[in-house]
Amino acid sequence: MLYREAGDFKTTYTGDSQTFPIRLDRWGYYLILAVAALLVPLIINDYWLNAVMLPLLIYAIAALGLNILTGYCGQVSLGTGGFMAVGAYACYKLMTAFPDINIAIHIVISGFITAAVGMLFGLPSLRIKGFYLAVATLAAQFFLVWLFNRVPWFYNYSASGQISAPERTLMGFRITGPETQAWAVYLFCLVFVVASAWICRNLTRGSMGRKWMAIRDMDIAAEIIGVNPLRAKLSAFGISSFFVGISGALFFAVYLGAVEVGEVFGINKSFLVLFMVIIGGLGSILGSFLGAAFMVLMPVLLKNVLVGGLGWPTDLAAHLEFMIVGGLIVFFLIVEPHGLAQLWRITKEKLRLWPFPH
Amino acid sequence: MPDQLLFAIEVTLNGLMAGVLYALVALGFVLIFKASGIFNYAQGVMALFAALTLVGIMEGQVPFEHLINATFGTEIHGFGWEVPALLAILLTMVTMVLFAWLVNWLVLRHLVGQEPIILFMATIGLAYFLEGFGDMMWGSDIKALDVGLPQGINSWIDETTLDLFGYGFFIDNLDIAATIIAAILVAVLVAFSQYTKQGRALRAVADDHQAALSVGISLNFIWVLTWSIAGFVALVAGIMWGTKSGVQFSLSLIALKALPVLMLGGFTSIPGAIVGGLIIGVGEKLFEFLVGPLVGGATENWFAYVLALIFLVFRPQGLFGERIIERV
Numbered sequence: 001m002l003y004r005e006a007g008d009f010k011t012t013y014t015g016d017s018q019t020f021p022i023r024l025d026r027w028g029y030y031l032i033l034a035v036a037a038l039l040v041p042l043i044i045n046d047y048w049l050n051a052v053m054l055p056l057l058i059y060a061i062a063a064l065g066l067n068i069l070t071g072y073c074g075q076v077s078l079g080t081g082g083f084m085a086v087g088a089y090a091c092y093k094l095m096t097a098f099p100d101i102n103i104a105i106h107i108v109i110s111g112f113i114t115a116a117v118g119m120l121f122g123l124p125s126l127r128i129k130g131f132y133l134a135v136a137t138l139a140a141q142f143f144l145v146w147l148f149n150r151v152p153w154f155y156n157y158s159a160s161g162q163i164s165a166p167e168r169t170l171m172g173f174r175i176t177g178p179e180t181q182a183w184a185v186y187l188f189c190l191v192f193v194v195a196s197a198w199i200c201r202n203l204t205r206g207s208m209g210r211k212w213m214a215i216r217d218m219d220i221a222a223e224i225i226g227v228n229p230l231r232a233k234l235s236a237f238g239i240s241s242f243f244v245g246i247s248g249a250l251f252f253a254v255y256l257g258a259v260e261v262g263e264v265f266g267i268n269k270s271f272l273v274l275f276m277v278i279i280g281g282l283g284s285i286l287g288s289f290l291g292a293a294f295m296v297l298m299p300v301l302l303k304n305v306l307v308g309g310l311g312w313p314t315d316l317a318a319h320l321e322f323m324i325v326g327g328l329i330v331f332f333l334i335v336e337p338h339g340l341a342q343l344w345r346i347t348k349e350k351l352r353l354w355p356f357p358h
Numbered sequence: 359m360p361d362q363l364l365f366a367i368e369v370t371l372n373g374l375m376a377g378v379l380y381a382l383v384a385l386g387f388v389l390i391f392k393a394s395g396i397f398n399y400a401q402g403v404m405a406l407f408a409a410l411t412l413v414g415i416m417e418g419q420v421p422f423e424h425l426i427n428a429t430f431g432t433e434i435h436g437f438g439w440e441v442p443a444l445l446a447i448l449l450t451m452v453t454m455v456l457f458a459w460l461v462n463w464l465v466l467r468h469l470v471g472q473e474p475i476i477l478f479m480a481t482i483g484l485a486y487f488l489e490g491f492g493d494m495m496w497g498s499d500i501k502a503l504d505v506g507l508p509q510g511i512n513s514w515i516d517e518t519t520l521d522l523f524g525y526g527f528f529i530d531n532l533d534i535a536a537t538i539i540a541a542i543l544v545a546v547l548v549a550f551s552q553y554t555k556q557g558r559a560l561r562a563v564a565d566d567h568q569a570a571l572s573v574g575i576s577l578n579f580i581w582v583l584t585w586s587i588a589g590f591v592a593l594v595a596g597i598m599w600g601t602k603s604g605v606q607f608s609l610s611l612i613a614l615k616a617l618p619v620l621m622l623g624g625f626t627s628i629p630g631a632i633v634g635g636l637i638i639g640v641g642e643k644l645f646e647f648l649v650g651p652l653v654g655g656a657t658e659n660w661f662a663y664v665l666a667l668i669f670l671v672f673r674p675q676g677l678f679g680e681r682i683i684e685r686v
Contacts, residue, residue, distance in 0.1 A: 076475055076478075124667060124670065124671055127670070127671050128670050128674055129674075130474065131397050131474065131475075131478065132621055132625075132674065132676075135618070135663075135666070136621070136670060138614070138663055139618075139660065139663035139666070142659045143660040143663065145659075146656060146657070146659050146660050149656075150654035150656065151654065220684060274479075274482075312428055313424070313428055315424075315493075316424060316428055316494065318490075319490040319493045319494040319498070320494065321490065322486050322487070322489050322490025322491075322493070323486075323487050323494065324490075325483075325486050325490075326484060326485065326486030326487025326488070326490065327487050329479065329480070329483030329486065330483040330487065333469065333472075333476055333479055333480045334465070334468040334469060334480075337472065
């Protein structure tokens with residue numbers, strides 16, 4: 001009844017090829033954007049910022065990045081944590097070496113540095129495929145974490161081996177360091193998230209995205225119809241690492257403030273982002289957000305219900321969380337291998353016909 | 359002989375011993391991969407779970423005692439008996455078979471025909487689940503495991519080498535025991551797959567699912583069998599590593615040690631797993647010994663991966679893997 005494309009006539013090519021061709025979708029998108037940009041900053045406080053909103057936004061960027069590589073180009077990567085670490089350390093080095101330059105620029109540059117590193121580690125993908133590649137990306141994960149742990153230049157010879165973000169402001173508002181304002185930090189990340197999603201969406205529906213998907217579906221066939229596998233795979237690695245690097249830089253500079261690389265960017269982070277992409281939906285921009293939201297919100301919810309509500313000890317709740325995450329992943333793979341995004345797609349199909357399904 | 363060379367020989371020997379343990383874990387991967395085409399990431403957690411269960415049974419812990427105490431407010435702390443090691447190992451084996459059956463029944467049956475990568479993800483999910491489950495069942499504190507394996511420095515080797523070279527080699531008795539047990543295990547597995555009916559069926563399934571089905575081999579049975587064998591290998595690996603460094607979470611990380619071994623040796627080859635394990639074991643110990651001090655140490659974490667990665671670029675199917683033929 002409500003969700004219809006009938007009567008929504010397209011009279012121009014631009015109208016026909018817009019991201020949200022159905023009017024209701026478009027309004028929904030503007031509404032969400034308006035709420036996120038105008039309403040949330042007014043009511044957000046420190047708890048919501050640090051427990052929910054910041055991890056959600058930052059992981060969404062990482063999931064977008066991995067989704068480009070794994071979901072669109074079909075190259076499974078288990079090195080996300082390592083690439084996030086590259087972003088974080090690049091950002092740290094830039095922030096301390098050039099204190100006068102705007103932090104937003106630092107974060108974007110760290111994205112580019114990570115992209116270069118990602119392309120370097122993506123080179124073997126031309127020879128190695130499937131599992132072998134997935135395991136090969138673990139080499140990046142372990143090597144990078146070890147590198148940042150052992151080479152003192154990366155953490156500016158600090159005694160603890162940690163890196164901590166110095167205070168930086170943007171247009172007079174504190175973004176990093178202690179005593180930041182919740183709404184300013186939130187908006188800062190939101191801008192990055194919206195820009196990333198916008199770029200990803202438009203890349204994946206353009207010629208580049210089509211090349212990636214051709215490689216994903218069958219690389220030999222793609223090569224025959226004229227897709228250059230070298231360029232397609234390396235561009236996927238580069239662009240994916242760019243977003244992963246940005247999320248790593250934000251994770252360090254804005255969210256945590258101080259980072260010990262082995263703990264924060266270990267292999268568990270790689271798996272976490274991979275789970276977000278799988279549960280959200282491989283090859284879907286919306287899926288990256290849904291997956292990130294799911295994996296961020298579920299532990300918070302579980303903790304509140306089990307520890308706060310039922311009075312369980314925290315270690316039991318942590319074990320149960322592991323069980324639920326694992327169980328859900330298996331469950332999703334069995335019931336809906338295409339993730340939450342596919343559920344949303346099915347819902348929309350149903351809504352279109354409702355209430356007359358025949 | 360110069361001291362450096364002696365040290366290097368000692369390091370190599372210890373590397374070989376460590377390599378045997380890596381090979382043991384890699385073996386479990388290869389078995390499942392050959393039989394069902396599933397890359398079982400949960401192998402390491404299975405080793406952890408097996409070791410936890412073994413310790414739990416031996417010490418007479420009540421399963422889920424923490425959970426029961428927290429929910430009902432009771433104060434249960436163990437049954438108060440101790441089970442002999444051999445019986446406990448048998449009981450653990452029964453648990454692992456049960457686990458194999460459950461995995462097959464609840465998970466794998468529903469995922470037949472999915473893409474390999476989906477199956478891989480499912481085993482990662484399984485690994486997470488089992489990790490939480492094992493901790494919830496037996497508690498997450500570090501436990502000591504002692505099933506009566508010899509431990510400590512082997513004095514005979516120490517004294518003999520001291521007489522010969524004037525420098526006593528340090529080799530742990532446990533490592534020697536592990537090597538012998540691993541050798542026996544491999545021999546038994548080879549004999550099993552060559553000379554028994556089930557073993558032949560297993561190889562048939564590994565060769566071709568369709569053909570195996572058509573001559574009347576039950577795929578379900580074979581999968582449960584493979585997962586049980588993998589559970590058994592995991593138990594052996596769990597006992598070795600558990601005795602060496604205590605039963606704790608880091609035990610599950612041996613799966614990560616086994617991955618480069620597999621890449622090097624090829625996913626489908628049992629000899630590959632063994633040779634790969636030895637190469638990685640010796641390689642990482644020697645690299646740490648020779649290059650480690652120059653670059654700040656702890657190179658063991660990544661050396662195996664980088665070695666395997668460089669190797670794969672030249673030979674994508676691993677040392678002994680089946681040649682990858684791509685058909686369009």
